[in-house]
Every structure is written in C-alpha cells, then in structure tokens.
Amino acid sequence: MFETLTKRLTGSFSLLRGRRELTSDNIQEGLKEVRTALMEADVHFQVARDFTSRVETRALGDQRMQGVEASEQFIHAVHQELVQLMGPEDASITFAAPGPTVVLMAGLQGAGKTTTCAKLAVHLRETRHSKVLMVAADVKRPAAVEQLRVLGRQTDTPVFHAEGKAPPEVCRLGVAEARRTGADLVILDTAGRLHVDDEMMAEVAEIAALTQPDAQILVADAMTGQDAVRSAEAFNQKLALTGVILTKLDGDARGGAALSIKQVTGAPILFVGTGEKVDDLDAFSADRMAGRILGMGDVVGLVDQAQKNIDEGEAQASFEKLVMGTFTLQDMFSMLGMVRKLGPMKKVMGMMPGMGQLADMDVDERQFDRLEALFHSMTPRERLRPQTLDVARRRRVARGAGQPLGAVNDLMKRYQQMGKAMKKLGKLGLGSKIGGKDKRAALAGLSGGGQMMDPSLGRGGGLMGGLGGLMGGAGAGPGGAMPPGMGDMDPASLMGGANAMGSSATRQSGKDAAKKRKEKAKAKARRKNRRKK
Amino acid sequence: MGLLDRLKQRLTRTREALSDSISGVFRGGREIDQELLQNLEEALYTADLGPLASQLVAEIERRHKRGELKGEEDVRACLREQLLGRLDPGGEPLLTASGPTVFLIVGVNGSGKTTSIAKIAHRYTQAGKKVLLGAGDTFRAAAADQLEIWAERNGADIVRQHKTGADPAAVAFDALQAGVARGSDVILIDTAGRLHTQTNLMEELAKVRRVISKVLPEAPHHTLLVLDGTNGQNAIQQARLFTQTVEVSGALVAKLDGTARGGAVFAIQEDLGLPIHFVGTGEDLQDLEVFDPGTFVDAIVGSPAHTQS
Ligand SMILES: Nc1nc2c(ncn2[C@@H]2O[C@H](COP(=O)(O)OP(=O)(O)OP(=O)(O)O)[C@@H](O)[C@H]2O)c(=O)[nH]1
Ligand SMILES: Nc1nc2c(ncn2[C@@H]2O[C@H](COP(=O)(O)OP(=O)(O)O)[C@@H](O)[C@H]2O)c(=O)[nH]1
Ligand SMILES: [Mg+2]
Ligand SMILES: [Mg+2]
Numbered sequence: 001m002f003e004t005l006t007k008r009l010t011g012s013f014s015l016l017r018g019r020r021e022l023t024s025d026n027i028q029e030g031l032k033e034v035r036t037a038l039m040e041a042d043v044h045f046q047v048a049r050d051f052t053s054r055v056e057t058r059a060l061g062d063q064r065m066q067g068v069e070a071s072e073q074f075i076h077a078v079h080q081e082l083v084q085l086m087g088p089e090d091a092s093i094t095f096a097a098p099g100p101t102v103v104l105m106a107g108l109q110g111a112g113k114t115t116t117c118a119k120l121a122v123h124l125r126e127t128r129h130s131k132v133l134m135v136a137a138d139v140k141r142p143a144a145v146e147q148l149r150v151l152g153r154q155t156d157t158p159v160f161h162a163e164g165k166a167p168p169e170v171c172r173l174g175v176a177e178a179r180r181t182g183a184d185l186v187i188l189d190t191a192g193r194l195h196v197d198d199e200m201m202a203e204v205a206e207i208a209a210l211t212q213p214d215a216q217i218l219v220a221d222a223m224t225g226q227d228a229v230r231s232a233e234a235f236n237q238k239l240a241l242t243g244v245i246l247t248k249l250d251g252d253a254r255g256g257a258a259l260s261i262k263q264v265t266g267a268p269i270l271f272v273g274t275g276e277k278v279d280d281l282d283a284f285s286a287d288r289m290a291g292r293i294l295g296m297g298d299v300v301g302l303v304d305q306a307q308k309n310i311d312e313g314e315a316q317a318s319f320e321k322l323v324m325g326t327f328t329l330q331d332m333f334s335m336l337g338m339v340r341k342l343g344p345m346k347k348v349m350g351m352m353p354g355m356g357q358l359a360d361m362d363v364d365e366r367q368f369d370r371l372e373a374l375f376h377s378m379t380p381r382e383r384l385r386p387q388t389l390d391v392a393r394r395r396r397v398a399r400g401a402g403q404p405l406g407a408v409n410d411l412m413k414r415y416q417q418m419g420k421a422m423k424k425l426g427k428l429g430l431g432s433k434i435g436g437k438d439k440r441a442a443l444a445g446l447s448g449g450g451q452m453m454d455p456s457l458g459r460g461g462g463l464m465g466g467l468g469g470l471m472g473g474a475g476a477g478p479g480g481a482m483p484p485g486m487g488d489m490d491p492a493s494l495m496g497g498a499n500a501m502g503s504s505a506t507r508q509s510g511k512d513a514a515k516k517r518k519e520k521a522k523a524k525a526r527r528k529n530r531r532k533k
Numbered sequence: 534m535g536l537l538d539r540l541k542q543r544l545t546r547t548r549e550a551l552s553d554s555i556s557g558v559f560r561g562g563r564e565i566d567q568e569l570l571q572n573l574e575e576a577l578y579t580a581d582l583g584p585l586a587s588q589l590v591a592e593i594e595r596r597h598k599r600g601e602l603k604g605e606e607d608v609r610a611c612l613r614e615q616l617l618g619r620l621d622p623g624g625e626p627l628l629t630a631s632g633p634t635v636f637l638i639v640g641v642n643g644s645g646k647t648t649s650i651a652k653i654a655h656r657y658t659q660a661g662k663k664v665l666l667g668a669g670d671t672f673r674a675a676a677a678d679q680l681e682i683w684a685e686r687n688g689a690d691i692v693r694q695h696k697t698g699a700d701p702a703a704v705a706f707d708a709l710q711a712g713v714a715r716g717s718d719v720i721l722i723d724t725a726g727r728l729h730t731q732t733n734l735m736e737e738l739a740k741v742r743r744v745i746s747k748v749l750p751e752a753p754h755h756t757l758l759v760l761d762g763t764n765g766q767n768a769i770q771q772a773r774l775f776t777q778t779v780e781v782s783g784a785l786v787a788k789l790d791g792t793a794r795g796g797a798v799f800a801i802q803e804d805l806g807l808p809i810h811f812v813g814t815g816e817d818l819q820d821l822e823v824f825d826p827g828t829f830v831d832a833i834v835g836s837p838a839h840t841q842s
Pocket of ligand 2: 063107108109110111112113115116192248249250272273274276280307354458589642673726728
C-alpha cells in the first residue's frame, strides 16, 4: 500500500548520496518525499507543508559538517526539526498551591477520556502521592458514570457523581467535595463531544468557567486523520488547552495527528496511552514520536526499555562474549531471557527501526516458549559446550521438549549464525567496553547500518543484534522487506519462519493489573536503590 | 426540534464544511493551473483520501489538458464520477428468510460498536422485528451495563454476564441459544474493542466467531466492522487485519456527523471490496443511515444542489 517513510526517504536520499553540498535545488526532491510521507502518516497537509519549509531553511542554514554526506545532514535536519516541533517532553500539569488542583479532560467521543482519567489518577498518586477524586460528568453516554465507578474501584480512587444534575453542576459539586474530603487533585471526566456541536462545546466551556481548572487536557486518538486539526483547533478555542494526551499508541498508527495537534494548539503532549489497562500510560518522548511519524522506529524507547528491564552486568557479559567469540548456548539462553524481559515481542518489534513494516506480521510468543523449552531440555554442560550436542543428544533434547528433532537443528543453526553475525559486528568496533553511555549506543546502534538513524546513536552491535540473532537468519522471513542495514540479522525470521509473531496483550483483570503495578513500583524502587549504591 | 429538521441541520452542517474546501479552492473564479491543482489535491487530502487524492488530481490534470474541463463544476463532476466509480453500495444487510439473522460487530477501541448496535437494533425493532443483544464485551468497565441500557431503550432482549472477564465466546454462545429458543429475528453480538495488532485478542475474536458458527452453521450472517469516521489511513490496516481474522462481510462508518469525511473507505473498497452498509451520524438511536454513495461523495466534493437550496 503505502511506502513507508523510511523507504521513501531512502529513495530521495539516494539522490543526495555522494553529494557534498545541500542546495535548494538538490534538496527539493527530498522535501517532497518528506511531505508526502508525513501526509501518509496522517499529518495535516498544511502542517506538513509548513514543516518541510522549516526543514529547508534548517538544512540549508546548518553548518556543513565535516565528513558528513549531504544526505546524512538532510536526515539529521528532518529528524531534529521534528523532534523540536514535537517537544517539549518534560511538560507537566501545574499544580495549584493550596489546591485542590483541578484537571479537566475533554475530547471527541471514544478518544479514551474515561480510561485516561483512571490512568492519570494512578500515575499521579504513585509519582506525587496525590489524593485523587474523579468526577463522573458524562451523563450522555449510557453507563459512563458506572464505567468510571468501576475504574475507581479497580484503582482505589473515589468517584463523585451527583445524580440528576447537569454536567457543569456535577463538576462544581465535585470540586467542593474534594475540598471537603481533603483531596488535592480532582479529575473531571466529561462526555465526548464533536467540535461542531455548539451546545456541547458551550457546556464544556461552562464547566471550565465554573471550576477554573489548572489543567485543561485534550485527549486525542492516535489514529485520527486529517480532521485532528479542526477538532483540536475548536477545543483549543473553547478551552485554551494546557496539554494533550495521545491514546492508543499501542497500535500501528503512525500518529501524524500528534504533530497536527501540537502545531495548531501549541499545547505540550503530556503523556501517551499505550493500552487499555490503567497503568498503560507512558511519558511522552518527542524523539520516539518523531521516529514513529517518520517511520524510523522507536529506538530510544527500546533502549529505555532495555535499561529498565535488563541487568546491566548480565547484558554486558553476554555482549562481550558475543563479540569475543566465546558465545555459548547458555549465553544465547540468557539473552533470550533478556529479550523477553523487554515485553511482548510485538511491542519490541514495533519499536525497532524499520520494523514498522512488519506490523502485519504476527509475533507468536509461543515460539519463544518453545525455544525456551529446548534450552531447558539441555543439560547445563551442553549449553556451555554446544559442540557436544551430537545427534543422539539433540534427539534427547527434542524429546524432552516435546518437539521434533528439526527444532533443535534449527536452534543450532541460529546459534551458529548469531555467533557469525556478532563477530562481524565486533569487527565494527564494538568489542571493547560496553557500558554506560556506550552501552546505550551499542544497544541502539545494532539496529543496523544505521543510515536512517540519528547519528548520535552510533553504530555497531548490541542488543538488537542479539535479537536479530535469536530470531535466526534461517527461515522464510520477509528479508526483502527489511530496512537497509538489517542485513544478515533478519529479525523477521527471528523465530525461524515468518509466520507467527504477535503481541501478548492479554486482558488482565483489574486485580492482576494492580498486582503488576505494585511489582512495577517495587522494581522502580529497586532500580533507584541500585543507582544510589 | 423534529427529527427531520435535525437531520437536515446535520446534513447541511456537514455539507457546508465539506463543500467549503473545494469551493474554497475555486474562490474568486480562479483558473485551472498548477497551483490550483495542488490546492485541490490538498483539499482532497483533508477528506483522508490519502494517496488517492493525487491520483484524482492527476486525472483532472489529464482531462484538463485535453480541454474537457472548463471550471469548478466540471472539476467537481469529474471528481464525483471518479469517486462514485470506486464505491460499492452495500445496501441494507439482508435478513434470513427463517430463523435469526446473526450480526457480529467488531472494531478497534472506541470506534462506535456498542452505539451502532443500539441503532441497528432500533432500526429492526421499529420494523417489528424481535431483537436480542449479546453483551460480548466482557472486558471494558461497564460495557455490559452500557449495552443493557440500550436494550431497555429499544425494548430488546439482552444476554449478558455480570462478572467482568467472562469468556466472550461463552456469552455469544448463550446469546445464540437464547435467540433461537425465544425466536428472535435479529441477534446482535457486541465485542470488546481491540486493536488489530493485538494478535491474541484477534484470536479471541476468531474464537467467538467459531462458537457462533457452532450453534448456527450459517451464522454469523453479517460480520460488521465499525470504523471511526475520524480515523485516517490507519482504518485501512484495521479493515485488512479484521478481515483476515474474522472474515468481515461489511462495514459501518460511524461519527460522520462531524467534519471528518472518512475518505479511507475508498482504499478499503479497492483493497478488500468491503461493502459499506451504514453510516453513523450521531449518538442517538435514530442516527443511522443506510450508506448512500452519492451523499458520501457529495460530502467530499461538495454538491451543486447545496447552492440551490
Ligand atoms: N457523534 C457521534 N458519536 C458517536 C457515533 N457512534 C458512536 N458515538 C460515540 O462514540 C463513543 C464511543 O461509542 P461506543 O459505541 O461506546 O464505542 P465502542 O466501539 O463500543 O467502544 P469500546 O467498546 O469502548 O471499544 C460514545 O460516546 C458514543 O456516543 C456517531 O455516529 N456519531
Ligand atoms: N488500545 C488502547 N485502547 C484504549 C486506550 N485508551 C482507551 N482505550 C480504549 O478505548 C475505548 C474508549 O475509551 P473511553 O475511555 O471509554 O473513551 P471516552 O469515550 O473518550 O471516555 C475503550 O475501549 C478503552 O478501553 C489506549 O491507550 N490503547
Ligand atoms: Mg467516557
Ligand atoms: Mg463497546
């Protein structure tokens, strides 16, 4: 269907490749591609046009960087400009001095307001120890009040509603209730409304007038198309928005609406929603969002996730072994464990540069389970000395895991290919120290020759390579569809065979989610302590 | 305000916003030149037509070069013709001659599934049919309560579970059995919203479908994908993946009462040939219309009738 931006840019950059200077002539083709690509990502045409003219000015005005090709400089300008427009990243809600702080949530129907109220309540309670009250002021959608009440029970957050009262009055009473009960944060959940519905827009303005919110937040769906500009503009006119929360980023929408909304409202994006559960609320990262809109993948996100979930020492040890050529099946096993800690494969894949195109593909977590079963069926000695795995032993391993012999052979093939690929990367200069900032670069850089990436992320090998290797060069992955640089590490076939990859999004009950949240908080505390040491 | 007045108001509201863009391009009696063509392409883009916008304008340019297009109205007619040629009017979904007709309603989160079910139920209860709703969204907070309220307003039956996290396939199974036993004419099964990229949730949906077929081999007779009309190009991907897992038979485009024009459906039709049965034009029971290609296209290119009325 669409060419991804990555492909497009690669095309237009090839025009620039080898050239030394960017001129207003040779840059035009690239600009046109950028604009088309943005529009395919649902960025509003006007916003896309403004963007390209900014990029033009920037690219031509930038100091020529020594030893950098014109094409690279152009990519840099595109990415930087977009990151700059999407920011700031660290905006937050302004809290009122004596309180309670009032937060008004508004937006179109079905955008995710009610769910986001609960997410925000949980987040601010955890990070700021806020005492939260949620106010159910949607009297239009059937059972909307009950929906918020259920979410309140799930998250131990009180919910206020005044039966039979009009929404502005419900909100006013809600704020009074917060004062009475000593809550320092009130979140107002309002009904979805269309920006052309004058009556409903007047209602939300009245709510704002009565409650004087400290934050007026537009909740918008990442899948929104060109219309985002019109609706955001109208909400901004009525409410003078102080922030935006973008929902449903867990899908494969490119999210161009984010740029449109940012441009027309000027309001910072505060958070992004990445799932239906109450803890699926992430900090906004301009870099990630830019990468996503440009189809470059969420490299930074992946690195962050890696840092959060992976034991540094363990990771470093495996990487070093990898590049030193002393990589064993045991290392591959622990690497598999690390990769799995990153989260559901689909999420991981989505974050990898250029892997966006594989969004159609299914990632079957069970494939990983099967791999793990094979490792478990080996003796520790076999894992440390892969060469001892002869046919008889392989047969035993297969039987132990309840899988055919071919599965073990596949695994061995992958193991060998991984070793080879890693050695190559090692030669690229990653062998030495991997730690701290270097490790970050290594983790990120692996994603390939890196020509689509921010140069600052460096090149070389690391986790992604490991990932690629795990997935194995074998099998029938759509190798042809890979972005430049993924080369021999075709992550698509990681699991050997393209078929079944997929997300493990499960629908946890509220209780499970609460448990997970607690664990997450504990892990956070642990990480903090570790850092202090 | 009466129903007709409201409808008229809605339609004109939409139409004004819509025809605006193309009339805007021609405002001041501009000639057809490169700049105008580019503006035209942009105006078309705002209807979420995606790459189709460029194709349409390329055709306009070709015909203009042959001297076939004089001004605004010719351009409009040419666009209308091209767009209409790409639309397959789904018409109203057919009901079976005997036994219940089963609808399975699917779509991404918040697209408008439950409300659309309420509207379809309204349509059939008004026509004297006996309707039963199955609350297959066992995940979202208060989803079954939402459907139950709609069932009450419609005087329709409902089959639901009271605990969240129940097996949606089991609810569908119960709904079908109840529908058969009570002699329902129409059974509408609601499902939880899910993003098409969530493989195991999609698999769950496939299971719901299989279970339905177990009770009645020819059911579901219609698997309707509810698309949010304000979505952009992602709608195409939704249609593709939902069709892959649950053999979607037709689409309903909701939320067309705003300024969004749902232009992604052209690509969807081209790609998958999915017929569009209904459009949603509001939050109330009567805000459902059988999809009419002419009206839909007029909303994009603007209608000359609008200047007369
Ligand atoms: N303006 C307008 N709003 C609509 C239309 N259809 C649905 N809505 C609104 O959109 C919101 C979401 O609708 P639902 O029917 O709950 O959507 P859903 O797909 O069932 O949502 P989930 O089950 O949460 O995934 C509600 O506020 C509806 O009132 C429509 O045609 N026009
Ligand atoms: N996948 C996903 N679904 C979401 C997200 N946020 C909300 N939803 C779902 O979107 C639907 C509409 O959300 P709701 O909060 O009721 O929207 P509201 O109408 O704006 O209040 C529900 O099915 C939610 O579970 C998100 O970030 N990701
Ligand atoms: Mg709501
Ligand atoms: Mg629903």
